[in-house]
Amino acid sequence: MRGKGQEMSRHVIRTSLVFGVVLLISFLSAPFVLAAEYPGKPITLLVPSGPGSATDILMRAVTSVAPDYLGQPIIVRLVPGGGGAIGSDQAAKAPADGYTLLAGSSAWSTGLPAIEGRSKGIDDFVPVCRINYSPTILIARPNAPFKTFKEMMGWIKANPGKLTAANPGPWTPPDVVWKYLMKVTGASFKSVPFQGGGEALTALLGGHVDAATAIPSMAMPYKGTGKFTFLLFLDEKRHPDFPDMPTSIEEGLDRGMITMGSAWRGILVPKGTPAPIVESLAAAFKKMTEDKSVQTLLQQAGEKIYFLGPEEFHKVWQSEYDGYRELGKLYKK
Numbered sequence: 001m002r003g004k005g006q007e008m009s010r011h012v013i014r015t016s017l018v019f020g021v022v023l024l025i026s027f028l029s030a031p032f033v034l035a036a037e038y039p040g041k042p043i044t045l046l047v048p049s050g051p052g053s054a055t056d057i058l059m060r061a062v063t064s065v066a067p068d069y070l071g072q073p074i075i076v077r078l079v080p081g082g083g084g085a086i087g088s089d090q091a092a093k094a095p096a097d098g099y100t101l102l103a104g105s106s107a108w109s110t111g112l113p114a115i116e117g118r119s120k121g122i123d124d125f126v127p128v129c130r131i132n133y134s135p136t137i138l139i140a141r142p143n144a145p146f147k148t149f150k151e152m153m154g155w156i157k158a159n160p161g162k163l164t165a166a167n168p169g170p171w172t173p174p175d176v177v178w179k180y181l182m183k184v185t186g187a188s189f190k191s192v193p194f195q196g197g198g199e200a201l202t203a204l205l206g207g208h209v210d211a212a213t214a215i216p217s218m219a220m221p222y223k224g225t226g227k228f229t230f231l232l233f234l235d236e237k238r239h240p241d242f243p244d245m246p247t248s249i250e251e252g253l254d255r256g257m258i259t260m261g262s263a264w265r266g267i268l269v270p271k272g273t274p275a276p277i278v279e280s281l282a283a284a285f286k287k288m289t290e291d292k293s294v295q296t297l298l299q300q301a302g303e304k305i306y307f308l309g310p311e312e313f314h315k316v317w318q319s320e321y322d323g324y325r326e327l328g329k330l331y332k333k
Contacts, residue, residue, distance in 0.1 A: 048087025084108020085119035096272035115328035125268035130308040134215035136261035163189035166200035166212040174213040217302030234261035
């Protein structure tokens with residue numbers, strides 16, 4: 001009896017070990033099996049802005065060729081409201097299975113969560129890729145008492161607190177640009193919030209403010225019209241469509257102005273999404289952005305691709321996030 005009992009115990013132990021090994025292998029291989037089968041159904045991309053916005057146009061153009069590179073369509077669903085916080089919150093709460101993506105941006109993925117804590121940010125998502133970024137242009141009303149960036153700064157110093165600079169809303173990239181400019185130069189002026197970029201530009205066109213910001217695609221229709229004075233391009237190199245406009249580097253400003261003033265747009269997934277799925281999505285989006293039909297659509301919209309993969313994108317996002325947090329502390333003292 002004792003021999004039979006010992007034999008049975010050894011059998012149980014061997015069976016348990018085999019079962020445990022099988023479970024371990026299944027656990028370790030699950031993400032790779034999942035990635036191999038992914039995607040098995042259409043993917044939803046939440047865009048936290050209204051119809052016709054720059055993010056909406058960009059995402060629809062890029063995802064138009066998704067079936068060619070993913071084998072499944074990507075369905076764009078607009079979730080406006082709360083400055084992007086509502087759509088971001090929905091995406092963060094979605095299952096981390098690669099079937100719900102977020103169209104992230106500097107506004108609702110950095111500014112709001114880093115400074116106000118009322119949207120989901122870098123602690124809630126895994127970056128898949130940056131699709132592009134839009135450097136900022138500083139513009140002024142044509143009858144302003146200055147025609148260049150240097151003249152504007154001289155006028156501000158001579159008239160502290162008098163300049164009015166429009167922004168699309170508190171802690172949006174344009175508002176951060178003006179606040180950061182005050183921080184690094186010691187200048188004093190007013191950053192005036194409006195309900196969106198269109199309203200801010202309308203205020204400048206009407207002469208209700210002295211200055212504003214625009215991204216190149218927004219500024220292009222006004223080139224040569226005399227309706228704006230183009231002051232400064234926040235980037236390292238001059239913009240090919242505005243070759244006479246100096247860069248922030250040329251004017252002696254630090255690279256923080258470029259980081260703070262660049263409104264990026266990219267793809268994010270909920271935290272916990274398996275790495276193989278993130279890598280699969282990043283590879284597919286890279287191919288989508290390289291598609292000739294997509295590039296033609298974006299060229300017509302005045303947009304350009306500045307693709308970054310998961311690791312590089314995370315570094316850029318983290319740097320921006322840290323900068324926003326520090327700036328927020330300064331203005332909340």
